[in-house]
Every structure is written in structure tokens, then in C-alpha cells.
Amino acid sequence: MKKHNFNAGPSILPREVIEDTAKAILDFNGSGLSLMEISHRAKDFQPVVDEAEALFKELLNIPEGYSVLFLGGGASLEFCMVPFNFLEKKAAYLNTGTWAKKAIKEAKGFGEIIEIASSADDNYSFIPKAYTIPTDADYLHITTNNTIFGTEMIKDIDSPIPMVADMSSDIFSRPIDVSKYICIYGGAQKNLAPAGLTFVIVKNDAVGKVSRYVPTMLNYQTHINSGSMFNTPPVVPVYSALLTLRWLKAQGGVKEMERRAIEKATLLYAEIDRNKLFVGTAAEEDRSRMNICFVMNSGYKDLEADFLKFATERGMIGIKGHRSVGGFRASCYNAMSKESVLALINCMQEFEKLH
Amino acid sequence: MKKHNFNAGPSILPREVIEDTAKAILDFNGSGLSLMEISHRAKDFQPVVDEAEALFKELLNIPEGYSVLFLGGGASLEFCMVPFNFLEKKAAYLNTGTWAKKAIKEAKGFGEIIEIASSADDNYSFIPKAYTIPTDADYLHITTNNTIFGTEMIKDIDSPIPMVADMSSDIFSRPIDVSKYICIYGGAQKNLAPAGLTFVIVKNDAVGKVSRYVPTMLNYQTHINSGSMFNTPPVVPVYSALLTLRWLKAQGGVKEMERRAIEKATLLYAEIDRNKLFVGTAAEEDRSRMNICFVMNSGYKDLEADFLKFATERGMIGIKGHRSVGGFRASCYNAMSKESVLALINCMQEFEKLH
Numbered sequence: 001m002k003k004h005n006f007n008a009g010p011s012i013l014p015r016e017v018i019e020d021t022a023k024a025i026l027d028f029n030g031s032g033l034s035l036m037e038i039s040h041r042a043k044d045f046q047p048v049v050d051e052a053e054a055l056f057k058e059l060l061n062i063p064e065g066y067s068v069l070f071l072g073g074g075a076s077l078e079f080c081m082v083p084f085n086f087l088e089k090k091a092a093y094l095n096t097g098t099w100a101k102k103a104i105k106e107a108k109g110f111g112e113i114i115e116i117a118s119s120a121d122d123n124y125s126f127i128p129k130a131y132t133i134p135t136d137a138d139y140l141h142i143t144t145n146n147t148i149f150g151t152e153m154i155k156d157i158d159s160p161i162p163m164v165a166d167m168s169s170d171i172f173s174r175p176i177d178v179s180k181y182i183c184i185y186g187g188a189q190k191n192l193a194p195a196g197l198t199f200v201i202v203k204n205d206a207v208g209k210v211s212r213y214v215p216t217m218l219n220y221q222t223h224i225n226s227g228s229m230f231n232t233p234p235v236v237p238v239y240s241a242l243l244t245l246r247w248l249k250a251q252g253g254v255k256e257m258e259r260r261a262i263e264k265a266t267l268l269y270a271e272i273d274r275n276k277l278f279v280g281t282a283a284e285e286d287r288s289r290m291n292i293c294f295v296m297n298s299g300y301k302d303l304e305a306d307f308l309k310f311a312t313e314r315g316m317i318g319i320k321g322h323r324s325v326g327g328f329r330a331s332c333y334n335a336m337s338k339e340s341v342l343a344l345i346n347c348m349q350e351f352e353k354l355h
Numbered sequence: 356m357k358k359h360n361f362n363a364g365p366s367i368l369p370r371e372v373i374e375d376t377a378k379a380i381l382d383f384n385g386s387g388l389s390l391m392e393i394s395h396r397a398k399d400f401q402p403v404v405d406e407a408e409a410l411f412k413e414l415l416n417i418p419e420g421y422s423v424l425f426l427g428g429g430a431s432l433e434f435c436m437v438p439f440n441f442l443e444k445k446a447a448y449l450n451t452g453t454w455a456k457k458a459i460k461e462a463k464g465f466g467e468i469i470e471i472a473s474s475a476d477d478n479y480s481f482i483p484k485a486y487t488i489p490t491d492a493d494y495l496h497i498t499t500n501n502t503i504f505g506t507e508m509i510k511d512i513d514s515p516i517p518m519v520a521d522m523s524s525d526i527f528s529r530p531i532d533v534s535k536y537i538c539i540y541g542g543a544q545k546n547l548a549p550a551g552l553t554f555v556i557v558k559n560d561a562v563g564k565v566s567r568y569v570p571t572m573l574n575y576q577t578h579i580n581s582g583s584m585f586n587t588p589p590v591v592p593v594y595s596a597l598l599t600l601r602w603l604k605a606q607g608g609v610k611e612m613e614r615r616a617i618e619k620a621t622l623l624y625a626e627i628d629r630n631k632l633f634v635g636t637a638a639e640e641d642r643s644r645m646n647i648c649f650v651m652n653s654g655y656k657d658l659e660a661d662f663l664k665f666a667t668e669r670g671m672i673g674i675k676g677h678r679s680v681g682g683f684r685a686s687c688y689n690a691m692s693k694e695s696v697l698a699l700i701n702c703m704q705e706f707e708k709l710h
Contacts, residue, residue, distance in 0.1 A: 001387075002387075003386070003387040003388055005388055005392055007392065007393070007394045007397075008394070009394070009587065010391065010392055010393060010394060010395060010587065010590055011392055011394075012392050013389070013391055013392050017391075018380060018381065018389045018391055018392070019381065021380055021391065022377045022378075022380040022381050023377075025373060025376055025377040025380060026373065026374065026377050031358070032356075032357075032358040033358055033360055033672065034368070034373045035549075036365065036368055036372075036373055036376065036548075036549035036595065037360055037362065037365055037366055037367050037368050037373070037549075038362070038365060039362045039363070039364070039365060039366075039673060040365060040550065042362075071428075072427035072428045072429055072432070072551055072553075072589070073426075073427045073428040073432065073572065074427055074572075074586045074587055075586075076571070076572050076585070076586035077427070077428065077572045077586075079570075079571070079572070080570035080571070080572060080573065102571075105571070106570055106571060106572075109568045109570060187586075187587060189587055189590075193391075194390075194391035194392075194589075194590060194591050195395065195587045195588065195589055195590045195591070196427055196551040196552070196588075196589025196590065196591065196592060197551070198427075213464045215434075215435035215461055215464060216431070216434070216435070216457075216460070216461060217428065217429075217431050217432045217434070217435060217461075218435065230431070231429045231430070231431035231432075231542075232364065232365065232429055232542060232544055232550045233550065233551075234427070234549075234550055234551025234589065234592070235365055235544075235549060235550045235551065236549050236550070236551065236591055236592070237551060237589070237591070240391065317388065318394060
């Protein structure tokens with residue numbers, strides 16, 4: 001039976017990326033060696049990093065003066081690297097979910113943090129829009145997609161100060177105006193590569209302006225200077241990322257990814273709104289295209305476990321909602337096919353017929 | 356032609372680890388999903404982390420009261436995590452090579468550092484033995500094997516204060532008395548797994564004693580509390596590490612690895628000492644079993660490029676020495692077979708006959 005992988009992360013990757021990674025693990029570039037045992041200084045591997053960086057810049061239309069870094073440690077490590085590198089006195093944060101809250105917690109160790117708005121009191125079911133951005137803050141930090149609560153900022157907002165964004169879960173799903181940001185970061189394990197890789201897009205001249213001591217590995221300048229090769233990068237995930245970037249380009253780039261994301265999300269939300277058994281959890285205007293959250297409608301709450309079993313038996317994987325929201329979450333990242341979304345919709349319709 | 360992988364790191368791994376990782380990337384545990392796209396919270400993955408931790412403890416005979424952590428960021432990130440977590444006022448460091456020096460540089464950002472001895476003036480060709488360890492320091496940091504210069508501390512030294520050790524390149528190559536250390540860390544990419552994974556063995560009650568603010572991701576307590584699952588761990592390298600740990604156990608554990616390491620190193624050093632063309636670079640009593648460094652003997656210096664070409668044509672990979680030493684370096688980690696060492700020796704003998 002075909003499995004439909006709706007995992008929130010690590011999550012679905014294009015099948016050819018998976019198969020070509022497996023091939024390279026058995027034999028990298030016909031070298032007789034595995035991708036797992038080649039030196040990162042080997043002459044075969046530098047082109048991998050170079051091409052990945054170039055495709056990143058091409059696909060996201062990144063202006064001159066920015067670097068793309070491939071690091072380890074995850075987006076959670078960036079929560080402290082961002083203030084380490086950019087926070088001199090004061091920073092502004094928009095609190096839109098669990099990950100935004102974690103970023104805020106870390107930043108508080110480094111200076112004054114202004115939480116300009118929060119939807120915490122409504123279980124993060126919407127993106128706050130009424131706020132004032134302090135013009136004397138060093139940066140505004142946003143989390144563009146909230147994996148757990150299923151809300152998303154699908155357009156780059158305007159800000160009088162430079163922005164920093166965690167785009168772990170929506171990178172490459174739409175065009176971005178990178179010039180609005182001094183730093184965009186994310187864990188690779190949603191839309192790019194297997195877990196263990198962090199991407200960072202950083203504006204070169206924004207780095208090095210803080211007066212504190214920054215440990216070498218936490219200093220973006222270290223990685224800019226060395227082209228992500230200061231220490232051994234996560235070789236296998238970097239290679240898989242390159243394969244995904246090639247796939248993205250071949251599919252038509254981020255505009256095509258956005259078209260597909262809209263198509264998939266529109267189909268699934270339409271079914272959630274139509275089906276008497278289900279109801280969406282996020283405010284309609286802030287609904288995420290990446291993580292589509294829904295619960296059983298009133299009157300049908302006791303069917304939750306039954307639907308999970310019903311859908312799982314039909315090949316749906318990873319649709320159980322996060323405990324903070326309950327119900328269901330269908331993560332529809334770039335590699336998710338329309339066919340899998342239709343299979344889930346079919347499950348919802350079949351289940352409705354039984355009740 | 357068979358390739359003999361003498362890379363210094365990332366480096367050779369057991370062939371079955373490579374093949375079984377490739378299989379899991381195509382289909383993990385018959386789940387119909389790739390290892391690259393399963394959730395780290397999936398019920399299939401927790402047993403991977405649990406078994407890896409248990410085997411780590413069993414193979415190294417780790418006493419009660421220690422945790423084994425699987426993190427990202429590399430040993431270079433540990434250079435600052437160690438002082439973040441353990442350095443209150445003063446720490447002692449033994450300067451035995453490039454990596455020790457980098458660890459010292461990072462620690463200086465956190466407190467007073469006593470460099471108890473250094474072999475820097477002799478291009479790190481030996482391990483200093485005459486030093487006094489200050490009893491009022493928080494810890495003594497050592498680098499047990501020096502990948503670049505080919506020296507190794509093959510026995511746990513005695514210290515009046517707790518030790519911290521970077522064992523990136525010799526972990527699992529001999530039994531260790533873990534009780535002498537509060538922390539043993541290393542990049543996995545030599546003897547354990549593909550790049551992108553850091554292992555940390557940490558004594559639980561040594562953590563949490565410093566007064567400084569420690570960012571969440573840099574605090575060992577975070578990862579002890581969450582069993583390495585505070586954020587998404589590097590799933591593929593963790594799985595490969597489990598396969599290597601199973602392999603180590605099946606082969607006879609660290610005692611057997613030590614026997615093989617001695618056997619391989621003895622064979623190769625004997626040839627270096629016998630062959631008129633070559634000479635070893637490290638002091639005999641400190642010769643590393645893991646990284647065997649040699650240069651052309653006086654009178655034959657101009658044959659260096661020729662021998663590199665000669666050996667490369669016969670399948671020897673990664674034997675070019677680090678630029679700090681020159682000449683050649685044959686890294687003989689656990690997965691390196693005696694047959695490959697004999698093939699290199701054969702090259703050296705064949706080349707000698709030509710000159």
C-alpha cells in the first residue's frame with residue numbers, strides 16, 4: 001500500500017532525492033567510496049557546496065552581499081546565534097507560536113526583548129497584525145510559518161528595521177524578498193534535506209556589529225569566511241540538499257512551488273470546511289499552506305481516534321495533530337503530491353459517509 | 356580496482372554500516388518510508404536512540420551517573436560548550452596540536468586558562484609529559500589523539516582534577532576509564548558515523564555548577580533532560596552510529612579494536628622504520644595508532660609527489676599528509692582492514708625497489 005507522508009518534520013522529500021542519496025551512499029560519483037566516508041576537503045565535495053550555495057541564491061533571488069551557510073545544530077541553535085550576532089541592546093519579536101516563544105526565551109539572555117504582539121492567549125490560532133515595531137530595536141524577529149498551530153505569514157511584511165526570520169517550515173514554498181532580512185534561517189528537515197543541517201542566509205555587512213565576545217562556532221563571520229567549511233559540515237545532508245535544490249529548479253522553482261502549495265491547501269481546506277465532521281483550527285486569513293490543522297467538529301469529538309485509525313489503515317502517515325492543538329495536522333511541504341492530498345480528502349469523505 | 360580509504364575524516368566506515376544505511380534510506384524498517392523522512396518522534400526511531408545509548412555505555416563500560424548525548428554542531432562547537440558548562444574560574448589545557456589549540460582559544464573567552472605544557476615549538480611531534488596540573492582548576496582538558504600530527508595518548512593519564520577529553524579520532528579504539536572524566540566528546544566522522552553527529556559522554560552531577568547564563572542549546576543539562584531529543588537530532592547519522600556500535604560489539608568490542616589497532620600500526624610503523632625512503636614524524640613513544648604520519652627520508656625529498664601518484668594509482672586514497680606536516684598520513688581507524696594496511700606497505704616496498 002502506498003504511504004502518504006504527512007509528517008511535520010523530518011518529513012517528505014522528493015523520491016528521486018532519496019534514491020540518489022542512497023546511490024551516493026553506496027558509491028559517490030563513481031569514486032568507489034561512499035558519500036559517508038569521503039573527506040569534506042575532497043575535490044569532489046567542494047563543487048557540491050558551491051552548487052548548493054549557487055542554487056540557493058538563484059532559486060530565492062538572493063541579492064549581492066548575502067552568504068548562504070550550511071551548518072549543524074538545528075534552528076534551535078540559531079535561536080541563540082541570532083542574538084549573539086545581532087543583538088546589541090534591544091530586539092523586537094513577534095510571538096506567533098511555540099518556536100517563536102523559544103526564540104524569545106533565548107534572546108532574553110542577551111538584551112532587552114520587546115514582544116510586539118502575541119496570539120498566545122488564543123492558542124496561537126492567528127497571526128497578530130496590530131503592533132508597533134520599535135524603530136530603535138536592532139532587528140525584528142518573525143517565524144513565518146508555525147508548524148504546530150498551522151498559521152503562516154505568506155507575504156513578507158514591511159518593517160522599519162531589518163528582519164530576521166525562522167523559515168524552517170516554509171522555505172522554498174514561495175518567493176521571498178530577501179532584501180528585507182538580515183538573516184533567514186531554518187532546519188533543513190522540512191523542505192530541503194534530512195535532519196542535521198541548518199541553512200542560514202545572512203547579510204554580510206550586518207555581521208560583526210555587536211560588542212560582546214562571540215564564540216568562534218557561534219559567529220556567523222567564521223562561517224562566511226570559510227564558506228561553511230570551518231569545521232566538517234554534515235556531508236550527507238548537504239548533498240541531499242543539493243539534490244533537492246536541483247529538483248526545485250527542474251520543477252519550476254519557488255513560483256511553481258507556491259502554485260502547487262496554494263492548490264493543495266485550497267483543496268484540503270475546502271474539504272475541511274465542507275465536511276460536517278471536521279473544522280479547521282487556524283483563523284481563515286492566516287491558514288498555513290504547509291501545515292493544515294483540523295479537529296473533529298462539535299458533536300463528533302469522540303470520533304477522533306476512529307478517524308486516525310481509519311486514515312492510518314489507508315496509508316496516511318503522521319496526521320496526528322500536535323498535543324498543543326489536538327486533532328489532525330496534514331503537513332503539505334513542497335515534495336507532497338496533489339495525489340496524496342486527494343487520498344487524504346478521499347479518506348475524510350469515506351469516513352463522513354460512515355457517520 | 357579496490358580503493359583503500361586512508362582519509363583522516365570523514366573516513367572509512369564498515370561496509371555493512373554503509374550498505375545498511377543505504378537500505379534504510381530507501382525503506383526504514385519496512386515502513387515504506389525513508390530514514391530521511393521519518394519523524395524523530397516516530398515510535399520506530401526512539402529505540403534507535405535508546406539502543407545506541409545503551410551500546411555506547413556497554414562498549415565503553417561507562418559507569419552509572421553518566422549520560423550519552425547525540426548532538427549536532429561538531430567537536431568544534433564543544434570547544435565552547437565545555438567552558439560554558441564547566442569553567443567557573445580557571446581551567447587547565449594540555450596543548451598537543453591544532454585541535455587542542457583551538458579548544459584553548461575558545462576557552463579563553465570564558466575564564467583563566469593555564470596551558471600546562473605544549474609541544475608547539477616542536478611542531479607537535481610529541482606529547483608533553485613534564486607538567487604540573489593545578490589542583491584548583493575546574494578541569495584538565497586533553498586531546499587524546501592528534502589527527503594532524505599523528506601523536507596519541509594511548510592510556511588514560513592520572514589527574515588530581517576531573518578531565519575533559521576530545522576523543523574525536525580515537526574513540527572505541529581502546530578501553531577507557533570513563534570515571535576519570537567529567538566529559539568525553541568528539542565528532543562522529545572518524546570512528547562512528549558520517550559527519551554531522553557529535554557524541555558527548557557527560558557526568559550528570561558535574562553539570563549545572565557554573566554561575567553564568569548558558570543558552571539552552573549549549574547547556575548539557577538540556578540534552579541530558581531530553582535524552583538528546585530537545586530538538587530534532589541528526590537522524591541519519593544517529594542510525595549509522597547505531598549500526599557501527601552493533602558492528603563494534605559483534606567484532607569483539609574495544610579490546611578487539613585495540614588489538615587490531617596495535618597490529619595495524621605495528622606493521623606500518625615497522626615498514627616506515629625499515630624502508631630507506633621514508634621516516635616517521637612523531638616521537639616513537641607517542642606514535643598514534645589512528646593517524647600514521649611519515650615523510651620522505653633525507654635524500655629522497657624530491658620523490659614525494661611521485662610516491663603520492665604511485666600509491667594513488669594503486670588505490671590508496673587520502674594519504675596526502677596535512678600541510679602542517681607534509682608527506683603522508685595513513686589514517687587507520689577501526690574500520691580499516693589489515694589487508695588495506697598491507698596493500699599500502701606493498702606500495703611502499705614496490706616504490707623502494709624502483710629507487
